[in-house]
Amino acid sequence: MKFKTPVTGWVLLVVIAVAAALTGCGSSGSSSSSTSSGAVSSSTASSSSSPSAASGSTLTIADVAPFSGPDAALGPTYLASCYGATAAINSAGGVLGHQLTCKSVDTRGDPADAVPAVNQMFATTPNLALVIGCTSDEAASVVPIINGHQMVMFCMTGQSEFDSVHFPYFYRLVPPDLEESYAMVAIAQQLHYKRIALAFGNDIGSQTFIQPAIAALAKAGMVLTTNQTLDLNASTFRTEAEAIIQSHPDAIMTEALGSADPTLFQEISQLNGGKMIPIIGTSAAISPPFFKSAAAAVGASTFANNFHADNLVVESSGPAFQAFSQALLAQQGKVPGATGDFTTYLSAPGGVHLYDGINLAALAMIMSNSTSPSVYGPDIIKIGNGVPGATVCYSFAGCATTLKAGHAIRYEGPGGPTNFDSYHDSTGIFQVDTYSASGQVNVVGNLTAAQLRALSG
Amino acid sequence: MASFGFGLVTASVLAIAAIGFTLQFGVTDVLNLAYGAVMIAAAFIAYVINQLGVSVWIGLVGAVVACSAGSVLLNAGIYAPFQRRGTSPITMVIVSLGMTLIIEFGVQAIAGGTSVSYTMSQGPTVTAGGLILSTVQLVVIGLSVLVMIGTHVLLRYTRLGKAMRATAANKTLARNCGIRTGRVITITWALTGALCGLAGVVFAMDAGSFDATSTDLFLVLILAAVFLGGPGQAYGAMLGAVVIGLATEISAAYITPDYKYVIAFVALLVMLGVRPTGLLGASQ
Numbered sequence: 001m002k003f004k005t006p007v008t009g010w011v012l013l014v015v016i017a018v019a020a021a022l023t024g025c026g027s028s029g030s031s032s033s034s035t036s037s038g039a040v041s042s043s044t045a046s047s048s049s050s051p052s053a054a055s056g057s058t059l060t061i062a063d064v065a066p067f068s069g070p071d072a073a074l075g076p077t078y079l080a081s082c083y084g085a086t087a088a089i090n091s092a093g094g095v096l097g098h099q100l101t102c103k104s105v106d107t108r109g110d111p112a113d114a115v116p117a118v119n120q121m122f123a124t125t126p127n128l129a130l131v132i133g134c135t136s137d138e139a140a141s142v143v144p145i146i147n148g149h150q151m152v153m154f155c156m157t158g159q160s161e162f163d164s165v166h167f168p169y170f171y172r173l174v175p176p177d178l179e180e181s182y183a184m185v186a187i188a189q190q191l192h193y194k195r196i197a198l199a200f201g202n203d204i205g206s207q208t209f210i211q212p213a214i215a216a217l218a219k220a221g222m223v224l225t226t227n228q229t230l231d232l233n234a235s236t237f238r239t240e241a242e243a244i245i246q247s248h249p250d251a252i253m254t255e256a257l258g259s260a261d262p263t264l265f266q267e268i269s270q271l272n273g274g275k276m277i278p279i280i281g282t283s284a285a286i287s288p289p290f291f292k293s294a295a296a297a298v299g300a301s302t303f304a305n306n307f308h309a310d311n312l313v314v315e316s317s318g319p320a321f322q323a324f325s326q327a328l329l330a331q332q333g334k335v336p337g338a339t340g341d342f343t344t345y346l347s348a349p350g351g352v353h354l355y356d357g358i359n360l361a362a363l364a365m366i367m368s369n370s371t372s373p374s375v376y377g378p379d380i381i382k383i384g385n386g387v388p389g390a391t392v393c394y395s396f397a398g399c400a401t402t403l404k405a406g407h408a409i410r411y412e413g414p415g416g417p418t419n420f421d422s423y424h425d426s427t428g429i430f431q432v433d434t435y436s437a438s439g440q441v442n443v444v445g446n447l448t449a450a451q452l453r454a455l456s457g
Numbered sequence: 458m459a460s461f462g463f464g465l466v467t468a469s470v471l472a473i474a475a476i477g478f479t480l481q482f483g484v485t486d487v488l489n490l491a492y493g494a495v496m497i498a499a500a501f502i503a504y505v506i507n508q509l510g511v512s513v514w515i516g517l518v519g520a521v522v523a524c525s526a527g528s529v530l531l532n533a534g535i536y537a538p539f540q541r542r543g544t545s546p547i548t549m550v551i552v553s554l555g556m557t558l559i560i561e562f563g564v565q566a567i568a569g570g571t572s573v574s575y576t577m578s579q580g581p582t583v584t585a586g587g588l589i590l591s592t593v594q595l596v597v598i599g600l601s602v603l604v605m606i607g608t609h610v611l612l613r614y615t616r617l618g619k620a621m622r623a624t625a626a627n628k629t630l631a632r633n634c635g636i637r638t639g640r641v642i643t644i645t646w647a648l649t650g651a652l653c654g655l656a657g658v659v660f661a662m663d664a665g666s667f668d669a670t671s672t673d674l675f676l677v678l679i680l681a682a683v684f685l686g687g688p689g690q691a692y693g694a695m696l697g698a699v700v701i702g703l704a705t706e707i708s709a710a711y712i713t714p715d716y717k718y719v720i721a722f723v724a725l726l727v728m729l730g731v732r733p734t735g736l737l738g739a740s741q
Contacts (some may be wrong), residue, residue: 006659066570066571068565068668068669069670070572070668072569072570072571145717200487231715234674235660235674235675236466239460239709240714242710258571258666259664259665260666262666265599266666267665270579270589270591274582275649293574296666447716
């Protein structure tokens with residue numbers, strides 16, 4: 001059945017080039033940003049030189065993170081913490097007469113898209129007071145830019161390069177990825193697994209786990225059965241799933257966000273006679289969208305019965321948790337892009353630690369009596385680490401009252417005590433999380449620092 | 458043998474998409490790169506229906522109807538006006554690329570950036586002779602076979618099919634012979650839009666989890682299948698889909714899966730080097 005053949009060679013070349021470019025666009029695309037509902041910024045001053053905001057104006061906290069692409073679940077997670085923290089701060093009177101608002105800046109999880117998005121953010125966001133987010137996907141490209149604008153940032157990147165490079169405006173409440181790799185191997189040890197398969201996405205944020213994990217597996221005396229890289233643009237992973245099954249692992253260590261991991265789980269289940277192989281995920285898997293997709297792929301109870309993830313230790317009771325949960329849960333249904341069981345955000349590392357970061361920054365503004373990052377930044381350390389005689393406090397409202405009464409404070413939020421080093425890194429210890437069949441997060445164990453040290457190089 | 462089964466499933470999804478794409482191109486002269494974006498729009502339409510508590514198979518029907526109508530509108534509102542102005546083929550490609558981004562990011566703006574899954578069962582797994590296929594995958598293969606047979610019957614035995622072939626071969630001559638080419642083109646957009654919708658939903662069923670950008674790489678595979686078989690060749694698209702589908706999955710079993718798409722495109726380039734018009738393309 002022949003039609004004509006009107007396409008000449010040069011057209012074919014253009015088509016394939018365009019199609020290839022399209023594939024790139026799909027994973028990266030253009031940047032976009034949207035401001036959360038609520039307060040409206042009134043100042044017209046650019047924030048690039050980080051001046052103090054005009055009296056009574058609204059300060060903006062920018063969530064620089066993926067809101068689309070494979071890691072699209074991260075942005076809304078951080079935004080949820082921003083909404084919760086700012087609402088609590090605003091209801092406690094705000095900061096130096098300013099109300100706070102949140103703004104999402106979509107990096108698409110791609111450094112090439114993140115740079116123009118961040119530049120646009122600085123150009124168009126008056127009264128920018130703080131940046132949160134900056135995951136491993138884009139941190140290497142945007143942290144120098146944000147630092148160059150003298151803007152305080154609380155980042156979620158785990159990249160080890162930030163362990164020893166000093167960016168004065170960079171703060172981090174999460175550990176480097178290699179420690180998380182050790183934590184995953186430690187979970188495998190606790191569960192008495194001997195043979196481990198790796199399946200990580202081909203994005204920057206996931207690839208950083210592999211070499212530390214391989215080293216830690218060797219140190220733990222475990223067998224690496226296979227190491228599969230998942231192309232996050234692919235729609236099926238049947239061959240990878242088959243290779244994993246044929247290697248007969250006791251468990252799979254994985255981080256391939258977006259649709260990749262759920263698709264892999266489904267195909268493993270299908271090719272393995274309906275039986276799921278146990279999964280050990282990273283803390284990024286503790287998010288409602290991830291649970292929703294994975295549960296839909298293999299069934300909620302099957303997934304819940306076969307999944308463990310490392311996660312930073314977070315409070316699940318006490319005054320800090322009470323304030324946090326009250327603030328966060330009040331935002332249910334209000335956060336753009338937040339889907340699934342909202343209570344999962346109470347355990348999501350981004351949800352907890354960026355809430356703490358925002359509170360630390362807001363309290364530092366009060367302490368320094370300035371909204372200029374170059375002025376309030378140093379006080380973040382004093383409030384986080386505390387000074388001798390400081391009063392421990394657990395919420396913005398309580399801490400602000402104590403500060404205004406003239407007392408030194410040490411803020412301890414739901415992420416626990418902070419201990420910033422000279423590079424502004426404060427890393428906690430890990431816990432082991434599972435999901436219930438309804439998507440709620442359960443803490444089933446803890447990992448000690450000694451366990452992780454034993455697995456480190 | 459398992460890899461052969463995986464290849465069959467990939468080839469089946471690819472064949473449905475490639476047949477629609479190549480028919481559309483052959484009859485309408487539009488190399489519609491927005492095809493992949495329309496596919497994912499179809500997948501989300503079925504998802505919305507599915508989320509209302511309705512079977513995804515009914516959602517599939519809804520998506521097919523919606524994409525059929527949407528494709529007709531896409532042509533009437535965008536492509537046809539450009540063609541009437543004598544826009545060059547390469548410019549039409551750029552127009553379709555623009556439509557891709559508009560549709561894809563439009564879907565993303567509405568549906569969000571996170572991945573979603575249908576609420577459906579994959580059904581019992583069937584194992585035979587080393588093949589391991591779920592019931593849904595068998596249905597997808599069956600649908601693909603039906604589409605191929607249907608396309609053959611349409612083009613070979615119906616007046617519409619003959620009119621489509623005549624329009625594709627020489628539009629002016631066809632019009633002079635009394636064929637209402639405008640109507641044929643509109644019907645072609647409707648039919649290929651329906652195939653696009655069907656391909657989008659079965660793609661999403663097969664993937665298990667999908668987002669607004671999931672068909673980006675798949676569009677490149679569609680192009681590969683179409684050009685391997687010979688652009689505008691319905692049977693060529695079927696053959697190209699089988700070759701690309703099997704090549705990607707079987708090669709992945711013997712080398713690292715990282716290179717499975719590389720193998721497919723090396724095969725395409727070699728083929729085009731030896732026979733530029735594709736497997737079933739007319740000799741130049």
